Amino acid sequence: MTAKTDNHKEIRVQAIKNGTVIDHLPASFGLLIIKLLGGIPARKIVTLGSNLKSRARGLKDLIKIEGRELTESEVNKIALLAPHATINIVRDYRVIKKIKPHLPEIIKGAVSCPNPRCITNHEIISTIFHTRIDKKIVTLSCHYCEKQFSQAEIVKYV
Ligand code: CTP
Ligand code: ZN
Secondary structure (H helix, E strand, O other): OOEEOOOOOOEEOOOOOOEEEEEEEEOOOHHHHHHHOOOOOOOOOEEEEEEEEOOOOOEEEEEEEEOOOOOHHHHHHHHHOOOOOEEEEEEOOEEEEEEOOOOOOEEEOOOOOOOOOOHHHOOOOOOEEEEEEEOOEEEEEEOOOOOEEEHHHHHHHO
16 A cells, blocks of 8 residues: 655555545544544545655655545634644546635534533533634633633543
């Protein structure tokens, strides 16, 4: 599945015909991003590359979803965990669009509230978080219990 390229510096997985490639994810975050997007879509081929050597520097994760183009709201959800990701839309083997995720003002349902006393942890209600970004730090506040959480805390509740 993986092979060294000519310069022996890069590891590549097979190209896809149609679908989405989520690239430049922080190393080891791939599984978490799949979970954030609601899991592996039924009957779709998904390839996860983890801790791959990045061309820029360091390591990265990468997800390929065949036969499925992510929607704008799915793309933007990714900003919560990986603001620097690149979402590539592939059609007929060519990247036709590169999208950068934008943190949405409201995040619904994707994350549970870390506050054990929050009503969303006791009744069947979707969570709603209001997002704020200040000096590159993402903070979420729960619409119901109004508590604020850092991005690092939220990662545990995806
Ligand atoms: N890709 C793929 N199948 C294709 C085309 C591209 O899986 N048919 C993958 C590439 O392997 C790469 C990503 O989609 O991981 C983006 O492709 P491309 O834009 O060609 O690569 P780069 O120029 O390296 O992208 P960037 O500048 O965003 O790093
Ligand atoms: Zn809450």
